[in-house]
Amino acid sequence: MLTGTDLLTVGQMTARSGFAASALRYYEAEGLISASRTSGGQRRYERHILRRLAFIRAAQNIGLSLEEIKEALGKLPEGRTPTPADWAKISRAWRGRLEEEIEALVRLRDGLEQCIGCGCLSMKRCRISNPDDVAGRYGSGAVTLPELLREDRRTHG
Amino acid sequence: MLTGTDLLTVGQMTARSGFAASALRYYEAEGLISASRTSGGQRRYERHILRRLAFIRAAQNIGLSLEEIKEALGKLPEGRTPTPADWAKISRAWRGRLEEEIEALVRLRDGLEQCIGCGCLSMKRCRISNPDDVAGRYGSGAVTLPELLREDRRTHG
DNA sequence: GCTTGACCTGAAGTGCACTTGAACTTGCAG
DNA sequence: CTGCAAGTTCAAGTGCACTTCAGGTCAAGC
Structure with a gap:
């Protein structure tokens, strides 16, 4: 099922995250998540995006707007994959x-x-x-x- | 209560209820409140409408939709002015x-x-x-x- | 190579609870 | 009787968080 790389398709993301494909596109347009593209233009997601989506869902449950969530996500470190401690930090508020x-x-x-x-x-x-x-x-x-x-x-x- | 002069204007209602005039019109259009009219077509509210508005605001704070609120209000007695007991009854849920x-x-x-x-x-x-x-x-x-x-x-x- | 399902884009639609705007009329104080 | 704040209607706009649609393209199994 999974080829050489461990990038995930939109379909796999909807299955694993519970978010609709349209929601994923929307979040990307709003700058909450990102995706690379195949040569043909299809989205491919890195695995850690799932964690970002988990964060988004949790934050929504707490009642944050997407704008607030985006701001919170902006506090994550830029260069590296966020650690559990990074997530804990921004969740503490x-x-x-x-x-x-x-x-x-x-x-x-x-x-x-x-x-x-x-x-x-x-x-x-x-x-x-x-x-x-x-x-x-x-x-x-x-x-x-x-x-x-x-x-x-x-x-x- | 028999005097015709204790009807309230829109302005008085906005002052006393905190709802904007546009909201009052909207609620009337949606059937949550009612108003009589002057010969010139202006709205005049009976005093008990304030209580209805208090109910609406309280219900909103609890998280009910206007649709649900309308339904709840529909359970009030038709002919007479609702008593405190009537209000208590529909609030209990x-x-x-x-x-x-x-x-x-x-x-x-x-x-x-x-x-x-x-x-x-x-x-x-x-x-x-x-x-x-x-x-x-x-x-x-x-x-x-x-x-x-x-x-x-x-x-x- | 062909088919088929997954995927693409951009625009428009949805639902709630109102608000705003334009164009006009009423009601009351002076 | 006049001036003007306060009121009227109807249509359209707002904000959020998406979804739906139309019309096309891509990727993978046979």
Whole structure:
């Protein structure tokens, strides 16, 4: 199946990474991954690209945008194949991000407890949905509790 | 409540709800809220629409789509102004959803701990990014750990 | 050499949740 | 009655992360 070199075809990459071929092309166009070409113009991927894709998928799961992921990937060493330590280094920042997301959700859940307890869902008092007391301070569109969360969940205001 | 003058203008609604006027129009077009009109065709909102908007914002923070929110709102009683109990009832389902989201994030965080510990980020072994052992079972595009999470965070696969 | 499936490109389409723009009308203060 | 901020409609645009399509090319097994 595999000839002299250990370069991988698009088909092999889709099978091994779970990403669609169109996604791989997209990532290449966006500068997140790279590929060499055969004389006929077909893509051939080095094996370590799989690790890059693993990183991309993991980062997506944490909620990073492709732009952020690209930036993170840019911090990898240029000349050599990244070591496990390199990957660990750039992943370390994720922990804080995840912690924040978890905390925001927990606050939301606890606020919800209160709201369900009192049935208050209101612009004036509700802890999980109260833009009113923020509107004056930040202008319209601001949200009380889960600002962090909203940034993660919605594309733009 | 019988006075005709406590209807709110668009401007008052944007100020009190934090939603942009365009968003209010959009929600009306989508059937999430309603408004009466002046003889000249301008919108006038009843006060209880603010509560509906509070619900919408809260639900968005929990991660529901407008479609889901619309469905939830549809469960409110038709004839009368919803009571706190009505709101509490339809909010109750959120708790489970939030719990699931939190758990998914916690699993992700704990997986990340392991990955950082061993620096393994790999298609083959990494707990937070391993489509490989799923690919055969579900086909391409499937993701090991945070399926629930991915559904929440990405529009479609 | 032929066939066939894998692969190529560039442009356009998708889905959500809105926003923006253009061109026009209403409503209220002075 | 006038001026003008605030409101109206409909169409089109935005941003992300892709997917789909049309129309062609490549690589490998027979």
